[in-house]
Amino acid sequence: MILNETLLPSRLSHRSQMWDATGMWAWILHRITGLGLVFYILLHTILMSVSLLSGKESFDATLAVLMGNPVFEFLDTLLVGAVLYHGFNGIRILLFDMGIGISVESQKKLFGIFMGVAAILWVWSIALKFSG
């Protein structure tokens, strides 16, 4: 009899080092932001189309809320953050697809560099919002 390996995870008494790996986290966050952005793009397509089709007054009212209400401004900040993360890690992945930077060390360095740029852009975008 062979024990099915799915019994194993619940009995792990020592934390897997998989969670210490940069590449693993990079992928997990890429997937999470990806799923979030899919949800967003579907929502955005419907919302914008319906708002436009509802006419001038309705559209202006909707947009005033979306672009004025602090809750939505906050969500917008998260959206930009997600886009920046997904976009820049995406560029890192594109480099791998072209055969550049594929080693245990360089993939971590690349992650650091791209996230640094993304973080700067994110802070800049937040600053822009506040300056208005």
Add this chain to the structure above:
Amino acid sequence: MSDPLQVKVFRFNPESDVAPAFDHFEVPVFDNMAILDVAMHIQNYMDRSLSFRFSCRIGMCGSCAVYVNGRARLACRTQVSALKTKNITIMPLPNFPIIRDLVVDMEPFFEKWKKIKPYYLPKKEITDPAVIRPDSNEREFIDDMLDCISCGCCYSACSMVATNKEYLGPAALNRAYTLIADKRDAIRVERLKAVDQSYGVWRCHTQFNCAEVCPKDIVPTRSIQNLKRRCVLKKFGIFK
């Protein structure tokens, strides 16, 4: 280094146990002790029923791969001192069915290995040894990827292997690369077709878990990325 090691070992004997459990052993340390020495000590002096695989003891047969303190490693090549702790947990490799204690069933791994025809087939028209200039780049990075001892560490570290039973896995894909890139091989195109599948190269998302654990410092990610490029180029009619 005088304190003994506190070792937890995964135990499961399908003939007598209902469920797996951890046994606790206090093992004395000696200089340059490896995890394999820990297992041998337990088996020799404390519990004769402990099951584990080993053979060469020098990191070239690939038999002794186990999961130690959260990571797949070769038991014979992992120094206890390198773990930097007295608390050691030894478990069988993840992503494999368990036969007994630390012994896993390597069958799924080798089924996938066989799927890519992991052996060189010479072109019939070649009668002389191939002449390959060392500076010609014709060997690409094949020679860096040939050291695979099919230990299963990469396969057990891969999260895509964990979630998708059909996925060929890093070892098989890496071996496929060494042959697909080899211009002397006769069935390169057939091999490329075998990996150009949803359960082949396209399941890899460059997480690098395989490269992190390979005891031979192979980077399967690199091989797989190269294969993806070859698959796309083939669609454009280019195959080098």
Add this chain to the structure above:
Amino acid sequence: MHAWTWFLQRISAVILFIALGLHIGFLHFSHVGEPLNYADIMVRLKTPVLIIFDILLLIFGLYHALYGLYSVFLDFDSGKKERIVVLGLLVAMGLSFFGFGVFGLLYVIR
């Protein structure tokens, strides 16, 4: 089949990186302070270049997103029938969202 769809995913990624950058830059950040209104949008939307830009953005955005979803699905075990059903659903979703988006766009600028 997979090689093409994967490659197109990468192409759409590059296009989106640039196009989304422009889209977000111009629409979210160039009017900081006062919200966009109908009149502003109408002026933009009547420009042919920008209509084409928006439609392309929608096409590549939807493709990239839905391929991503399919990729997540394939990462888990599934039977042949399940794969066909999910693929069908995703294609249907893509086409309908595309249709609705383009319809909305073209209708308001008629």
